Every structure is written in C-alpha cells, then in structure tokens.
C-alpha cells in the first residue's frame with residue numbers, strides 16, 4: 001500500500017534536533033500560528049504526509065475540504081497516510097482497516113462484533129486546517145493571529161505564478177531572514193537583483209506592528225530581461241520601490257513597484273517549519289504587467305535566485321539564528337534582521353497567551369555592539 005503515501009518533497013522524519021515538541025519552547029508558541037504544509041493541488045483523493053513542528057501530519061481531501069490530522073492511528077500507531085480515503089471522506093488505516101471521519105472519530109472497527117460501540121478513545125486529533133492562496137495552512141494550537149495577508153490574490157489585475165517548493169536544510173528563521181537581507185542582493189545576485197558596483201544599502205525604516213514588521217526602500221535594479229523576461233524596465237537600470245510586510249513567524253510579502261512605469265511585481269513567501277532541521281518555502285511571483293506573457297521565466301528566475309541563496313544559507317552556523325542581540329555581528333544595514341530576531345524572541349517568549357495589538361512593541365531594548373539598533377518602535381534611517 002506504499003503507493004498511497006505521498007510524502008511531499010523534503011518532508012523527512014523528525015528527530016534531528018529542533019526543540020519543537022508539544023509543550024516545549026519554542027515549539028509551544030509556534031503551534032499557535034498558521035503554517036503552510038502543502039500546495040492545495042498536492043492534496044487529492046489519496047492521503048498525503050507532511051511534517052509540521054516535529055509532528056507527522058496526514059492531509060486528505062474529505063467531503064468538505066482538506067482535513068489535517070495527526071498521522072498516527074490510536075490503535076497501534078500506524079501512519080494513516082499509508083491508508084486510503086473512502087467514499088464518505090473518511091480515512092482508513094492500512095493495518096486493521098479502522099475508519100476515522102473528518103472530525104477524527106473512529107466510525108468503523110471491522111474486527112468488532114456488530115453492535116459493539118466504538119470506544120471513545122478511538123479518535124485521532126484533528127488540526128485546524130484552511131485552504132487559502134492555493135496553499136493548505138495548519139495551526140496545531142489555538143490561533144494567535146490570522147493567516148498572513150496576500151492582498152493581490154483576489155485582485156484580477158494580477159497574474160500569479162506558483163514557484164517551486166524550496167526545501168532547505170536550515171531553520172525557518174534563517175530562510176526568512178535571507179529575505180530581509182538587503183546587503184546580499186547586489187553581491188550574491190549580481191545582475192539579477194542588483195550589481196556589485198552599487199552595494200551601498202539605501203536608507204530605510206522598520207516599523208513593528210504587533211506580530212509583523214513593515215519596511216521598505218528605493219533601490220536601482222538591473223534590467224534582467226536578457227536572461228529572464230521578468231523586469232518591467234525601459235532601460236538597463238531603473239528605480240524600484242520595495243515595500244515589505246513580514247508576518248511573524250515565517251511569511252513575507254514584498255510589493256515591488258517599477259517607478260518609471262508604475263507597474264508592480266509582488267512576491268509572497270511562506271515557510272513551513274518541519275521541525276527536523278529542514279524547512280520548505282512556498283513562493284508566488286505575481287505581476288500586473290505582461291499579463292499575457294509566459295509564466296515560466298518568473299518561476300525560473302525565482303528558482304535561480306533560490307539556488308544561489310540555498311548553499312549560502314545552508315552553510316550558516318548555527319543553523320538556528322541566534323536571537324540574542326550579541327549572537328552575531330550586526331551592521332546598521334542588518335537592522336531588519338535585528339528587529340526580526342527581537343520580535344521572534346518576543347513571540348517565542350509570549351507563547352499563545354499574549355498577542356500584542358497594533359502599534360505595540362513588546363520587549364524592545366537596546367542592541368549592544370557595532371551598529372546598535374535604537375529601541376524605538378520605528379527604527380529610523382541611518
């Protein structure tokens with residue numbers, strides 16, 4: 001029956017180190033946020049196995065949508081993802097054929113004589129599960145905040161391209177932080193997102209609002225159309241305005257504006273923390289120009305950028321970014337990452353019980369060392 005198991009690429013058995021078990025910190029706090037676990041299109045009539053924060057999760061498409069449950073039969077611990085889905089939308093364990101409905105209740109124990117009631121303990125925990133933006137999102141606990149915004153998703157003026165699912169051997173915070181790192185754009189992505197002859201990071205601000213960061217800057221970008229038809233620039237270089245929203249813990253929305261034409265390209269990037277030392281990034285490239293053009297260059301462009309980033313990010317030690325202010329050498333142009341680390345540390349400490357309101361800034365403090373980040377909610381330009 002192995003052919004029924006579809007384990008998503010990069011999903012590996014847990015157990016290589018992250019402290020993301022139920023009841024542990026930091027996993028306990030992360031359980032109270034929505035995380036992507038699969039593309040919706042990957043969840044069909046057969047069960048799919050995924051991993052989230054060290055927990056094995058089975059996904060299947062029931063009668064009313066995708067169901068997410070603990071991938072562990074209460075009878076003998078078998079992976080339900082090895083089983084099948086019946087015509088009622090129930091998942092059937094491959095070992096003894098017990099059936100579990102979409103609420104997790106066992107409805108059939110074939111070995112029991114007719115009329116014998118099913119024990120109340122014969123149930124699997126079902127997790128909160130939503131489909132949004134073509135992704136399946138799961139929250140293992142009580143949600144502390146909503147699924148992050150992707151404002152262009154329902155805007156008919158945009159065309160969306162789903163990119164590859166990137167699975168990297170690193171921590172989710174390292175993966176996200178790579179998207180906050182302006183300093184590497186022109187160096188590592190020379191000719192694509194910047195150029196090595198212009199590496200000075202423009203002045204920018206970071207605003208912290210609850211569990212999100214907002215930051216942005218204007219920068220010149222090269223016309224990459226010789227390699228990928230993805231930029232909307234008239235000349236060899238052009239001004240681009242980048243506005244970011246980083247929704248903690250692991251989602252970034254980037255809205256880029258090509259200033260000479262007023263067109264936009266956006267990137268939505270959400271990371272699945274497997275809890276085993278790997279993580280997966282789900283990415284959309286969206287645009288309001290070239291609406292009739294080919295989509296492949298946009299996905300290929302993103303794939304090339306990701307492959308330039310991957311070996312560098314996977315090499316970073318420690319794999320889990322140090323959240324203490326003195327953990328690494330911060331420069332002024334690293335202030336988004338510094339602010340992210342501070343906010344993530346606050347989130348992990350707060351757990352699910354404390355969600356700050358708009359404009360509140362919990363736990364702000366001075367960051368010692370070179371390039372210290374001021375303690376204001378709004379970090380000013382240098």
Ligand code: FES
Nearest residue numbers: 073075076093096
């Ligand atoms: S182990 Fe699942 S039905 Fe027995």
Ligand SMILES: [Fe+2]
Nearest residue numbers: 178189305309
């Ligand atoms: Fe990069």
